Amino acid sequence: MCLAIPGRIVQIVDEQNRLVKVDVAGVQRTVNIGLLDTTGGGAGPGDWVLIHVGFALSKVDEAEAHATLRLLEQMGSEYEMELSELRASVIE
Numbered sequence: 001m002c003l004a005i006p007g008r009i010v011q012i013v014d015e016q017n018r019l020v021k022v023d024v025a026g027v028q029r030t031v032n033i034g035l036l037d038t039t040g041g042g043a044g045p046g047d048w049v050l051i052h053v054g055f056a057l058s059k060v061d062e063a064e065a066h067a068t069l070r071l072l073e074q075m076g077s078e079y080e081m082e083l084s085e086l087r088a089s090v091i092e
Contacts, residue, residue, distance in 0.1 A: 003072065003082050004052040006065035007031070009045050020044075022051060025069065027087050031056055 007022035007029075018034035020043070033056045036043045041059065043049055048065035049056035060068070072079045 003078070004050040004057055005072065005082060006048055006060055006068050007051045007056075008065070009033070009043055009047050009049060009056075011045055020056075022049065022056075024051065025083060027083060029054075 007024035009020045011021045013019040
């Protein structure tokens with residue numbers, strides 16, 4: 001199963017290529033936020049975004065992000081598998 005998981009942007013890694021570091025339940029990975037530029041507003045440090053296969057798909061508010069994370073945690077093994085795959089992925 002592939003889920004879109006909320007993560008909080010902690011820093012801009014590469015402005016030109018639109019790469020940021022996000023924190024997802026303690027796992028930090030680099031993702032691309034370029035898709036958010038076309039939907040208006042972009043994203044930056046402190047923003048919460050939904051992440052799927054290395055791309056931020058949309059911005060979400062903090063309350064929605066925490067509520068989604070709680071629901072995902074209730075999925076058990078599927079959520080743990082998604083976090084495991086996130087830990088193993090690398091975009092540099």
